[in-house]
Structure formats: structure tokens, C-alpha cells
Amino acid sequence: DTAVSQTPKYLVTQMGNDKSIKCEQNLGHDTMYWYKQDSKKFLKIMFSYNNKELIINETVPNRFSPKSPDKAHLNLHINSLELGDSAVYFCASSPDSYEQYFGPGTRLTVT
Amino acid sequence: AQRVTQPEKLLSVFKGAPVELKCNYSYSGSPELFWYVQYSRQRLQLLLRHISRESIKGFTADLNKGETSFHLKKPFAQEEDSAMYYCALSSSGSRLTFGEGTQLTVNP
Numbered sequence: 001d002t003a004v005s006q007t008p009k010y011l012v013t014q015m016g017n018d019k020s021i022k023c024e025q026n027l028g029h030d031t032m033y034w035y036k037q038d039s040k041k042f043l044k045i046m047f048s049y050n051n052k053e054l055i056i057n058e059t060v061p062n063r064f065s066p067k068s069p070d071k072a073h074l075n076l077h078i079n080s081l082e083l084g085d086s087a088v089y090f091c092a093s094s095p096d097s098y099e100q101y102f103g104p105g106t107r108l109t110v111t
Numbered sequence: 112a113q114r115v116t117q118p119e120k121l122l123s124v125f126k127g128a129p130v131e132l133k134c135n136y137s138y139s140g141s142p143e144l145f146w147y148v149q150y151s152r153q154r155l156q157l158l159l160r161h162i163s164r165e166s167i168k169g170f171t172a173d174l175n176k177g178e179t180s181f182h183l184k185k186p187f188a189q190e191e192d193s194a195m196y197y198c199a200l201s202s203s204g205s206r207l208t209f210g211e212g213t214q215l216t217v218n219p
């Protein structure tokens with residue numbers, strides 16, 4: 001049973017396109033997150049939702065818009081993709097605001 | 112503001128040698144500290160958290176509040192320990208702050 005899943009696993013697209021990444025967790029956790037891992041493997045939080053409400057919104061370009069249709073899902077939509085958006089995006093969920101469970105990552109390549 | 116520093120981006124040891132991955136933090140309150148590990152092309156997974164004080168895969172980490180450190184140690188490194196290791200700090204609330212990570216390579 002996959003706890004936190006993301007689709008797609010790989011995404012290759014051209015600059016200027018709009019794309020979405022989906023995340024689902026079946027752990028019953030209230031809190032979900034999006035992280036960006038850059039080419040130097042630095043991991044930075046982007047957003048966090050608790051029970052469908054946005055609670056963390058880091059300094060992220062407004063081309064990035066998270067959406068949480070229910071507490072088991074947190075999707076990430078990116079408009080007007082740029083070369084610098086190329087990274088691995090990790091979704092995570094948490095039961096208690098401390099330990100986090102990560103998805104397998106989505107490797108986004110913008111050409 | 113909370114901050115986590117891992118001074119070594121790369122660490123290379125031989126199999127059977129002791130290994131220590133350094134982590135320092137700054138936080139004014141009482142932190143929760145964690146070590147996460149990412150094996151090649153896999154998801155991050157929790158390795159250990161300081162409050163549980165357990166040893167996972169032979170790794171231990173002790174929180175030293177005086178030195179604001181949470182170094183990860185293993186007495187005898189194995190090749191399968193090669194991975195990216197992240198130290199992380201959680202304050203009250205929902206935020207985990209990660210260090211920049213240390214890539215550990217254990218050579219045969």
C-alpha cells in the first residue's frame with residue numbers, strides 16, 4: 001500500500017507551458033506539504049495545508065498554486081513554466097506536525 | 112528564526128570505518144530534531160528523531176543543547192549507508208526546516 005503517492009513521476013515540458021502535479025495520501029493525516037529539491041539537493045518547503053486550509057506559503061512565485069480538494073489530496077499547479085523550475089518536487093504528509101512522510105517525488109524538467 | 116547547518120556537503124569513508132555527520136541548529140525554543148535519509152532516487156524517509164533515542168540501522172544521534180548540535184554517528188559504516196542525509200528541525204507548528212544535506216559515500 002503506497003502511503004504518499006505522486007503523479008507523474010517524470011514530467012518533461014517546454015518553457016511557458018502550464019502543468020500540474022498530483023499528490024494523494026492514504027494515511028489519514030491532516031497536514032500535507034510541497035517541497036522543492038533543487039539540483040544541489042537543497043530541500044525547501046513551498047506550501048503546507050492543514051485540513052484543506054493553507055497554513056504555510058513560503059516565498060514562492062505566484063505562478064505556483066496549490067489546491068487541496070480534500071485532506072487526502074494536495075495538487076500543485078504551475079503556470080508559465082521557466083527553466084529554473086526544473087527540480088524534484090516532493091509531496092509529504094504529517095500526522096502531528098513533526099514527523100513527515102514523503103512521496104516518491106516528481107522530476108520536472110523544463111526545456 | 113530557526114536554522115539548520117550541515118557543514119559537510121560531501122563525506123567519504125571506507126567500509127567499517129566510523130562515520131559522523133554533523134548538524135548544528137539555531138532556535139530559541141525547545142526544538143525537535145530529526146535525521147532523514149534519501150537513498151539514490153528514492154523518497155526521503157525518517158531515520159531517527161531525538162526524542163525516541165533509538166538506534167536505527169546502527170545510527171545514533173544525541174541532542175547537545177549546549178553546543179546546539181545533533182550529530183549522526185555510526186561506529187562501522189556499511190556500503191548500503193551511502194545516501195543523502197538531512198538534518199531537520201521542527202518548532203511548534205507545522206514547519207520542518209532542513210539542512211542542506213550531506214552526501215555520504217561508503218567505499219568498499
